[in-house]
Amino acid sequence: MSAGPTCTMSVDRQGVATIVLTNAPVNALHPDVLAALQRLLEECHGRSDVKCVVITGSGKNFCAGFDIAQFAAQSPDKVKESVSGASEILTRVLEEGSKPTVAAIQGVALGGGCEVAAACNARVATPDAKIGLPELQLGIIPGFGGTQRLPRLVGLQTGLELILTSKSVKGSKAHSLGLVDEVAQTPQQLLAVAKAVALDLASGKRKRVRTLEREDRLEPKDIAKMILGIAKEQTKKRAPNVMHPLLCIDAIEAGILKGGKAGLAAETAAFNQAAQLPAHKALVNIFFAARGTKKVKGVSDGTKLSVPKRKLQTVAVIGGGLMGSGIATASLQAGMSVVLKEINQKFLDAGIQRIHKNLESRVKKGRLSEDKFKQMMSRVKGVLTYSKQDFQRVDIVIEAVIEVVGLKQQIFKDLEEVCRPDCVLSTNTSTIDITVIAEKMRNPERIIGAHFFSPAHVMPLLEIVRSNLTPPDITRDLLRYGSMIKKTPVVVGNCTGFAVNRVFFPYTMAAMLLADAGVDAFRIDKIVQKVFGMPMGPFRLSDLVGGDIGQHVGANFIQSFPERTYGNANGPLVQMNQKKWLGEKTGRGFYRYDKGEKKRTKMVKDLEAIGPVFQESRRAAQQLGVPHLQGVSDRDIVEMIFFPVVNEACRVLAEGVVEKSKDMDIATVMSMGFPAYRGGLVHWADSECGASYIASRLQTFASMFPQQSGFFVPCEYLLHCAYKGVPLSQGQSFYVSPIAKL
Structure with a gap:
């Protein structure tokens, strides 16, 4: 002891x-x-x-x-x-x-x-x-x-x-x-x-x-006052929704102007004030949430597994695009060797060049020495075939090709033939049910999801997707791999979109619905970013992801959850994809992206070009019964965008897709950029809103959009929490979903 x-x-x-x-x-x-x-x-x-x-x-x-x-x-x-x-x-x-x-x-x-x-x-x-x-x-x-x-x-x-x-x-x-x-x-x-x-x-x-x-x-007091003034202005601009950084500057200022002992008294008062603010409780929640994701029931909670831990020394990445090259980069930085598989030499060379650029940027920033950079690149082997010589030495495979079911099924059928029986076979799919991908395998239980977020070598979250067939030892070793590459791994259940993408599909759909109802799209982006604190609004995010990808992913959710999605056959994404306005990668989407000085891209609003797109979409939306809204407040916009997201998170909790609400909190912060100072999606819903208020507002929105009411109708889990007066984060302790009963 x-x-x-x-x-x-x-x-x-x-x-x-x-x-x-x-x-x-x-x-x-x-x-x-x-x-x-x-x-x-x-x-x-x-x-x-x-x-x-x-x-x-x-x-x-x-x-x-x-x-x-x-x-x-x-x-x-x-x-x-x-x-x-x-x-x-x-x-x-x-x-x-x-x-x-x-x-x-x-x-x-x-x-x-x-x-x-x-x-x-x-x-x-x-x-x-x-x-x-x-x-x-x-x-x-x-x-x-x-x-x-x-x-x-x-x-x-x-x-x-x-x-x-x-x-x-x-x-x-x-x-x-x-x-x-x-x-x-x-x-x-x-x-x-x-x-x-x-x-x-x-x-x-x-x-x-x-x-x-x-x-x-210390600088002279007149200079110090100027420095402190600039720090306050920059802090207000950088973090407009939080007070504690300003309290910190005030404490520093008191010491500079009045002496160290007076500064200590000011610091204590400021600390006590900061400790009472919502941001403190929210950020402590995120701190513990990040440290609790690796403890998974039956896997890494002290349970003894019969299969010994695998040696995770070599990873094979199938596909050298942006995602695959990012995964390879993260693996190299963890000291692993990489086998990069592509379909032809042109794509393979491009993939290796992307890895080279990723690592080279770290050298330029002084975060990686030239010698270590060369050592890492020496551990990359590019291949064009599934030769047993290469794949027999692989400990883990991560497939990262385009979201085409048939292609992925064939890849895993091939991998099963050449990889060792103990090799972990994982897919980086963002939305497809992993059991569907495994349908052509002899041993479909081998497959597990390893969902990275782009750019994979930078974004901190790794969604580990397991099905009912996935053995605990495979989950355990993928958790270990996530830790090795310095990701925060969150284990989630298998369904369309898994946890993060499923919970956030209403985010963009709600924005499209509001725009179709006459709300200015650029105002929506501004409110979501500046007022709520997301890194960017939904329309800007669509441009970053790519309109073609957004439409494809959205179609998956419409197919899986038709009763609670919003789609417009002539909506903005459909029109822009027809025009090849795919977002930032083509220079035009909801915004126009002009190449500026020093290769920096300048984002501008091109109302003359995008205006007719929204007008056409609104005409089509009228045929779907979408009403025209007037007098929509900033708060209305935030709630219409985020309460459907909370509603879907409640379904995810009810179905046990995530084991605990804190997993949902950390996942939304680390993947979608949900403001950490709000504590994550579920924490925010509980601490700043409450189940009763959210349910009531969703019912109001459903009545405002009678033809699209399914998009807003509160789910059973949310209504249970509202009725019993318990936080959403505690609802799993009493609520048993119909799915869980089966």
Whole structure:
């Protein structure tokens, strides 16, 4: 049984006390750790045999910050108490105590860990240590003095950039910025260097610095005011729907203008205010949701499986297009070898060139060395046939060809002949039922879905699609592969569109319906992006994806769910596809895309061209009984676009397509760009709307569109939650769907 979170201390013959933060695996600042740290520091300051103190962390890390679990386990008032108390403790016993203190940093020193280090009188780090203040990602601000000390160590402008972007820096970079005083070249040297610095401070050879009193790195106050003003304006523009970044700037400003101690008081007040905002609860929900996706019932929840874990060393990617080359790139970056299969040499060369460009861009950005780039490219082998020589060594196959059922069926029939029986066979289909793809296989249970989002080497989500036949060991090993390539994997059930695409098919359809009802499409895009916070509106998204793909995918949903979809045979996508206006890739869609300077594409509204398309679509929509709407508010637009999406998410929850609502939350954030500060789709529906309100509004929309009422009618799961007064996220605990009963 492991010991509880605490700190340990030892004193050597030279009089150096070493305090070790001990809370595996990352030494998070649990309240018990903070209490032990205070007690041991006070003991050190009172002992005559102690000259100085070195603070370090057990294992491979210094400290990853305040224990995030406390946000869920404790009341907001208790968390406030812990944070405000810690800020005072760090100032009194770390920075101002009678014995000088030094932080010895390896691994991570993030959040509260960085703040502990900043409160010490000096800092020593290994070159690859990771140091930063990422608190804004949790909807709060640094609360242990970080808003005051970091700008005093690195300068106001750099400090603002690091805090507002949640960027971390490596130890070597931290040294050049002034955040770290010395660099120990290896972890083995770290304590020795830190102790030497501490003894120099104790003897007076090195001047003892109290960070909170420093002003030598700060810009003059008139310049500082200008920098802070610019930061506020940029923050309002970049994040218009959240307050906590502005609260953070206010706390920094108070310290710059009124002094460090006044700044600490302002920081505590701002932290307490931020902790009460909806964004904090939402972002904490996303934090835990991301870490809970790998725990899958019967697969990775401690269940012992009879099939041993596969060695995942070589992946075969079938298809070298944008998606396939992205998957290959991600696999190479994980240290795997890649077999890239194409149908002819031209396509194969193009696929390898795409991989080359993907990796080359990382070299240009300084994220990949030239040597590693060459090593990665050496692990790519292009092939034109399914030779056993190549495919017998493959551990996992990912098919990434166009969405044609017959083609995919033939590919898996061929793969079954040449791959080892233990090889994982997966498809990157975005909408097709995986059991349909497996119909021509001798062993259809082997197939599993590995649905990436484009660009595959950048987007963080991997949907793992399993059918009722999929063995747990295949799911387990695809989860492992997802982790290897640094994706957040979400295991979902098998149906048209799976989880993400199925839940979001009403998103674009609702936008098309509103446009057909007379609402300006460009206004819809603006409201969805600027007011709600999506990265782009539905019409802009359609242009990015491609109108041809959008129409094809939409047809799949109309076929699968005809009673609750909206389609117009002469709608904008149909007309634009006929004109070959396929979106950004052809230079024209709902918007026009002009090549500007430095190869940048300029997006413009071309009302003269697109206006007649909408007019023709509206004429056709009138024949379908679509009413003409007037006086539609911004809120109406948001609700008409997103409440049908929530409604479909309720069906997905009811059918058990996702095991838990948090999986739906993280999936919508990481794939569709649903605002993280809203906590994900289901969290937003529960916290900002509520089941009763959503159900009522959907019923209102259904009455407004009598001929399209099926698109809006609330589903049984949503109505159950509304009637019983329970959150949508808890509905699965009482609701048994008709499908689940079968």
